[in-house]
Amino acid sequence: MNSLGEAFSAAWRLLAGFDAELAQVVGLSLQVSLAAVVIATLLGLPLGAAIAVERFRGRQTLIVLLNALMGLPPVVVGLLVYLLLSRAGPLGSLGILFTPQAMIIAQAVLITPIIAALSRQTIEDAWREYDEQLRSLGARRITAAMTLIWDTRFSLMTIVLAGFGRAAAEVGAVMIVGGNIDGVTRVMTTAIALETSKGDLPLALGLGIVLITLVVLLNALAAVIREVALRKYG
Amino acid sequence: MLPLELNAVSFAAGDTAIINGITARIEAGPRTIILGPNGAGKSVLMRLCHGLFQPTAGSVNWHGAKNGDVRRRQAMVFQRPVMLRRSALANVMYGLKLAGKSRRECELRAMDVLEVVGLAQHTARAARVLSGGEQQRLALARAWALGPDVLFLDEPTANLDPASTHDIENIINAIHASGTKIIMTTHNLGQARRLGDEILFISNGRLLEHTPIDRFFKEPASPEAAAFIKGELPWH
Numbered sequence: 001m002n003s004l005g006e007a008f009s010a011a012w013r014l015l016a017g018f019d020a021e022l023a024q025v026v027g028l029s030l031q032v033s034l035a036a037v038v039i040a041t042l043l044g045l046p047l048g049a050a051i052a053v054e055r056f057r058g059r060q061t062l063i064v065l066l067n068a069l070m071g072l073p074p075v076v077v078g079l080l081v082y083l084l085l086s087r088a089g090p091l092g093s094l095g096i097l098f099t100p101q102a103m104i105i106a107q108a109v110l111i112t113p114i115i116a117a118l119s120r121q122t123i124e125d126a127w128r129e130y131d132e133q134l135r136s137l138g139a140r141r142i143t144a145a146m147t148l149i150w151d152t153r154f155s156l157m158t159i160v161l162a163g164f165g166r167a168a169a170e171v172g173a174v175m176i177v178g179g180n181i182d183g184v185t186r187v188m189t190t191a192i193a194l195e196t197s198k199g200d201l202p203l204a205l206g207l208g209i210v211l212i213t214l215v216v217l218l219n220a221l222a223a224v225i226r227e228v229a230l231r232k233y234g
Numbered sequence: 235m236l237p238l239e240l241n242a243v244s245f246a247a248g249d250t251a252i253i254n255g256i257t258a259r260i261e262a263g264p265r266t267i268i269l270g271p272n273g274a275g276k277s278v279l280m281r282l283c284h285g286l287f288q289p290t291a292g293s294v295n296w297h298g299a300k301n302g303d304v305r306r307r308q309a310m311v312f313q314r315p316v317m318l319r320r321s322a323l324a325n326v327m328y329g330l331k332l333a334g335k336s337r338r339e340c341e342l343r344a345m346d347v348l349e350v351v352g353l354a355q356h357t358a359r360a361a362r363v364l365s366g367g368e369q370q371r372l373a374l375a376r377a378w379a380l381g382p383d384v385l386f387l388d389e390p391t392a393n394l395d396p397a398s399t400h401d402i403e404n405i406i407n408a409i410h411a412s413g414t415k416i417i418m419t420t421h422n423l424g425q426a427r428r429l430g431d432e433i434l435f436i437s438n439g440r441l442l443e444h445t446p447i448d449r450f451f452k453e454p455a456s457p458e459a460a461a462f463i464k465g466e467l468p469w470h
């Protein structure tokens with residue numbers, strides 16, 4: 001109990017003093033996860049919208065698959081991206097294994113299915129409501145899809161925030177493809193894992209507090225967006 | 235592009251026949267009411283006319299209009315209006331933009347129509363926070379703004395209170411007066427009498443009568459129509 005108390009107060013000192021090592025790790029975490037969520041949104045949102053409004057063979061199978069991919073274990077994603085980027089792998093010539101780029105790729109792979117599957121669901125629900133009205137007004141498929149994305153923009157923002165939270169909180173994928181190299185590829189989650197095993201609890205706990213605060217803030221932001229949107233647009 | 239000709243139009247969902255071999259010729263001019271009990275197939279027939287559904291047999295033909303043109307020259311107002319998450323003005327402009335009008339043209343036209351339906355003071359408000367009656371007036375404005383030759387209305391007042399219903403009926407008459415052909419479904423005989431010039435009476439997916447309104451109420455030709463009138467107006 002005593003060591004826990006000590007660890008907590010040491011963690012607070014680190015946070016309050018804007019410890020350089022801690023700040024560097026937090027900064028890299030945010031950079032990697034932000035980049036990953038931007039890529040995943042650019043890929044996942046149009047994919048989700050397309051599946052929502054198009055009718056094609058194997059659509060149902062694709063939806064089941066996409067939903068299943070939401071539960072993709074980060075370590076497996078890490079392993080696959082590792083194999084792709086390792087020297088003998090198909091993308092080995094890029095030489096980006098154990099760099100932040102590799103971590104961005106891995107996290108983007110991890111959360112693209114989440115963003116695609118959730119936005120598919122959201123846009124399809126809206127499509128069911130709007131379908132006849134939009135066709136009656138003469139909207140083509142692509143116009144209808146854009147209209148639906150715009151009309152569900154607040155729900156979609158919540159989905160993107162959920163994707164960001166997932167990326168920032170995962171450890172398996174970035175550990176494998178990043179390597180947890182001090183000052184280069186060390187992010188919050190991998191640092192927590194390492195520092196805990198080393199017994200440096202204050203740093204691990206400090207990072208844990210930052211991580212939890214971040215996740216709470218993201219969820220609060222999502223709640224605020226929903227509330228404001230509901231009040232303003234119904 | 236009228237008359238609208240239905241040639242032995244049938245529509246089935248799976249094994250269930252919903253519309254059963256309807257042949258009719260709907261002329262320009264009179265306000266046409268598609269009347270019938272719930273589940274008769276009124277809404278489906280209207281969607282077949284509007285082109286939202288394709289008939290499983292038979293054909294729907296507009297006179298002398300090319301395929302691409304047909305959609306642009308008709309509009310529809312639904313029982314439950316679907317409002318986009320944007321302002322009332324933007325909702326009306328949305329349809330106009332799809333019709334290829336310039337932004338300035340869209341805005342002027344939209345403002346005009348909103349004024350006529352009595353929503354001039356609500357143009358900037360979000361469409362979805364308007365009341366049910368206001369939303370239906372907005373839906374009428376959105377359809378009317380397109381200047382259609384034919385306007386379909388599917389039970390446009392089914393969910394509204396008497397005052398809102400009165401407003402909507404006045405707007406429908408104004409649209410009729412502006413030269414747009416009105417084709418409307420209802421199961422409300424009072425409304426059919428107030429707004430209709432001719433009746434298409436549908437029961438169980440079949441067209442039983444196509445007559446001027448006075449004759450329909452005085453001497454219905456089919457026992458089903460007679461029973462419907464009697465059932466809806468039991469004091470007659």
